[in-house]
Amino acid sequence: MPETTVPTSSPNVPKLELDHVSVTYTTRSGDSVEAVRDMSLRIEDKPGVGEIVVFLGPSGCGKSTVLKCVAGLHLPTKGRVLNDGKVVEGTSGDRAMVFQTYTSFAWLTVQGNVEYGMRLAGVPKDERETRAKEALKQVGLADFGKRYPKELSGGMKQRVAIARTIVNRPRLILMDEPFGALDPQTRWDMQSRLLDISRVADNTILFVTHDVSEAVYLADTVYVLSSRPAQIRERVDVPIFADRSIKLKQTPQFREVESHLMELLHGELSSVRVG
Ligand SMILES: Nc1ncnc2c1ncn2[C@@H]1O[C@H](COP(=O)(O)OP(=O)(O)OP(=O)(O)O)[C@@H](O)[C@H]1O
Ligand SMILES: [Mg+2]
Known part of the structure; x- marks a missing residue:
């Protein structure tokens, strides 16, 4: 059967769609580890606009797993990932991954x-x-x-x-805690550079972090994930800050979004740590 091609700029075809994605790993000893449960989301295609979508979640919740499914490095156990309306079945030059460790x-x-x-x-x-x-x-x-x-x-x-x-x-850039190993000053500099890059390019950056301040600073949209198995706890649209400079982090508007995300994340953490 011929493949149905849908124009990528069609308003009805999202740039990225996760359709009830679940991932369960089987370890070498045969145990099952449920990493992602029934995750669905749509990121609309906005031609000509660079956008940063952040996945914020506690350590070990399944963030890298979600990104690997989008990259096509790992296939979901259930559900599907669609990029420009096509099911992701493997890697593609249109989706590039930047890992946490340096890979030069x-x-x-x-x-x-x-x-x-x-x-x-x-x-x-x-x-x-x-x-x-x-x-x-x-x-x-x-x-x-x-x-x-x-x-x-x-x-x-x-x-x-x-x-x-x-x-x-690439039209989709996947970044898995890329600044996690950097000192705060360098990290800050890299965040600002990334914003500059995303503003001039027509691409979507999916950025994974467990750092709330980094999420608010970079994101147009934040998906807050639950502890493992990762599920979407809330989608938060971050207001467009006129000035993204070091002073921004001290403003009440920034702090308000930050504390909302912090509450969501910490609610998660305390629920994991009980016992
Ligand atoms: N290949 C694998 N085989 C078995 N279990 C795995 C595999 N990869 C990941 N896991 C398990 O799946 C869960 C989620 O892992 P994942 O790396 O996606 O989390 P993460 O949120 O990126 O963690 P971190 O914050 O430490 O980077 C963890 O419990 C992990 O041990
Ligand atoms: Mg990870």
């Missing part, structure tokens, strides 16, 4: 790392170089193209990973 190739320069995916895709040399330089500039590494990853700090390595992802212009 040690034997390639920074520029070589950023060009790597384009090289595999057969992008001509001149175009590769231009696009890689542009991406490095966006993450603040314009002068570091000739360095090797081992010569960079943790924050800079993570910027290489982000440059390597955005240079391929």
